[in-house]
Amino acid sequence: MAHLNLGNVVLRLMTEDDIEAVKALIKQGCEGMENRLILHLLTRPLAVLLLATVSSVLRFVMHSFLLALFIPVLLLIVYLKLTIPRSTGILGSSKPYWDYLGSSYHARSQPDLPNPHAAKAKLVNDQDKAKRRKKAKEKYKSKEEEKEKAEDREMVDEDDLKERARVAGEVWIAECDGEVLGCVARDVWSRRCVYRICRLVVQSWYRREGLGRLLVQRLESRAKQSGVRRVYAHVPFPSKVGEAFFRKLGYRLQGETSGVEGEEDEDNEEPEKGWLGFPVTKVFVKDL
Template sequence: MVRLELDQVVIRRMKEDDIETVKALIKEGGEGTENRLILHVLTRPLCLFILAIVSSVLRCLVHSFILALAIPVFLLIIFLKITMPRATGVLGTSRPYWDYVGSSFRGAQDDTLENPYARISGKAAAAAKKRRVKPKTKEEASAPPEKIDPDREEAAGQVWLADCDGEIAGCACRESEKRPGIRRICRVVVGSWYRREGLGRLLVQSLERREREVGARRIYAHVPFPSKLGEAFFRKLGYQPLGERTREEDEEEDEEVKVETAERGFLGFPLTKVYYKDL
């Protein structure tokens, strides 16, 4: 673990040179999430009931108790790996996350978020040092620039990075503005060496401050269903689970539940939980 000085962290928009680093960071942060989601689906009562029926039928065909149990489970796991949205648990959206990251660097490149720790301490956050970029090969240099469709660019949203002395220590991904006054945080990732230092909280709170200033009234976060750590993180930041309010508040929330729904997988089982916060 590396001790961070949060008042020296620069939170900036992702640039083109950062894409590969951010991809690796997101992949590290989502490691094992897909397997936990599959285990969650397999252990639902309805799923177990269906597997039991299929196993009973196979028992009469293969004359092997072990094979009758293993074959349907194996086939269902393969089916879930193929059909489950790749981004579920990584960005909380069914859109392929490499497309999301790869086209999110566009727009104003000098944008930064206010660091509240720097304001409290009275210190100015140090300017991020220029990162060392691996030289491009001849093939990469001669290749024509990738053409990104405007619709894809618009849907990409934004990726904000926590830059610690030129090193990317974390990121927060925010989807595009689909509804007036509504924002969605797709994923918050902190590098393994910088966890439990308050960096994730800094990223989310700085992003909330910016969205509030531009007129957003509510922000959502989609958390992978089996992620207890993610649920605890957003609860500490004041987020509430959507759909768990009192009867008096249900009428307003019912409308939001219809619009802001969790990602669902096999047999309609929810793969994410929706949290929200009024800004």
């Protein structure tokens, strides 16, 4: 695991140029989670009953008991492998990743999230500065080439981008030396004074360094300044690590109360649903 100086991390909105890096980060963070989610769905009582019924019917057609048992399971696994990414979205919501392009429209006009560790950052030596300048020069050159190619393509309607920016959520990324280390997505929500965090991923090399905590807390601080009073976090159902993480940040599982009368009535966020309507996320809530 690489050591990370949080003072060098920049928290900013995702731009169109970051989408491929964010997609790769999401895929890396979801390794193994999809299989655990499929196992969770397959072991629900209704799913087991349905599979047993289909296997019993196939047993009258096929001479092999093992084939009659494994074919329905195999077909269901393939079905879930194909449909789960579409239902949960590449960024953890019901929308595919390109719907977030609208939020990239305002990326350069909105300020970065403040990093409280920046003041404590250590001074880099001359060698590190030279590497930064070299990387920045290469990045600038590649952006200029991409800009020239973009000018040859059809221009996107500005009004369309504004509309997509209005209805899309936001994806904030943590960047250091031009590398995307983590991201957190705020899904769009129709109610006032409410935020929904639907995806938090940190690159495997930089976990347990405080980067996930920094992303969530800075987003909470921004939300509070905007008048938001409640934040919901959707955590994949089999993720014990994610559940423990949000509990440490003061979140509680929806339905758990602290003894305040009437608090249960306010918990009305619906979890994401999967095959046969089984929930695939747990909803955690925090009042700011």
